[in-house]
Amino acid sequence: NPKAFIFDLDGVIVDTAKYHYLAWQKIANRLGIDFTHEHNELLKGVSRIRSLDIILGLGNVEASQEDKDKWLVEKNEDYLNYIVNMKEDEILPGVVRVLQYLKDNGQKIALGSASKNARPILEKVGVLHFFDAIVDGNDVTNAKPDPEVFLRAAQLLGIPADKSIVFEDAVAGIQAANAAKMVSIGIGDATTLNEAQYNFNDFTEINTDFLQTLVNK
Numbered sequence: 001n002p003k004a005f006i007f008d009l010d011g012v013i014v015d016t017a018k019y020h021y022l023a024w025q026k027i028a029n030r031l032g033i034d035f036t037h038e039h040n041e042l043l044k045g046v047s048r049i050r051s052l053d054i055i056l057g058l059g060n061v062e063a064s065q066e067d068k069d070k071w072l073v074e075k076n077e078d079y080l081n082y083i084v085n086m087k088e089d090e091i092l093p094g095v096v097r098v099l100q101y102l103k104d105n106g107q108k109i110a111l112g113s114a115s116k117n118a119r120p121i122l123e124k125v126g127v128l129h130f131f132d133a134i135v136d137g138n139d140v141t142n143a144k145p146d147p148e149v150f151l152r153a154a155q156l157l158g159i160p161a162d163k164s165i166v167f168e169d170a171v172a173g174i175q176a177a178n179a180a181k182m183v184s185i186g187i188g189d190a191t192t193l194n195e196a197q198y199n200f201n202d203f204t205e206i207n208t209d210f211l212q213t214l215v216n217k
């Protein structure tokens, strides 16, 4: 019986946080808000709308809904200009090897991301074909740490939650996986992601023995 392997996108498969940062910075600077790399960490795994509210909060800026809607569109148009230029070499180290191993061993693979731009990004870096299901920011109403995105992914794959494994780089994402009663695997700083069941700095640290253990669980 196959297991469901569910991948977050930004910070797990690709590093799009740097493009989100550049695009948000333009909006922030125009509003006179100082927006640093440290601030950008607050936006990881957070929805687009919530990200704007966090940035406005940093500068104590109040804005009308009309202005906010305009900035959200501008930010995304700018972000998409970076995305169109993404190449296959922007896939994070070890990811393709893990996807290929799971595919070769008959496992089910899904994406569980807050991004509304997930499909074009997966296509640009050449891994779209690995995915049996994609659940992204267009499909869910409750953001992580709510488990909705991962529960939906497992459901689409036809695999029970307790036979599902989640790879995540954001604290809220690990909490969502735990709330869904899935195996949570933190990718990134183990201290930050201390609620995860397993921790790795990146996919180069995940060997086939470990993957096989998950498959056999």
Ligand code: B16
Binding pocket: 008, 009, 010, 011, 017, 020, 043, 044, 045, 046, 047, 048, 051, 076, 112, 113, 114, 115, 116, 117, 118, 137, 170
């Ligand atoms: P978009 P993930 C998240 O992706 C990003 O980490 C977060 O910074 C971003 O605001 C969010 O996607 C929405 O992205 O503007 O493309 O819809 O980590 O959940 O894959």
Ligand code: MG
Binding pocket: 008, 009, 010, 011, 012, 044, 045, 168, 169, 170, 173
């Ligand atoms: Mg992420």
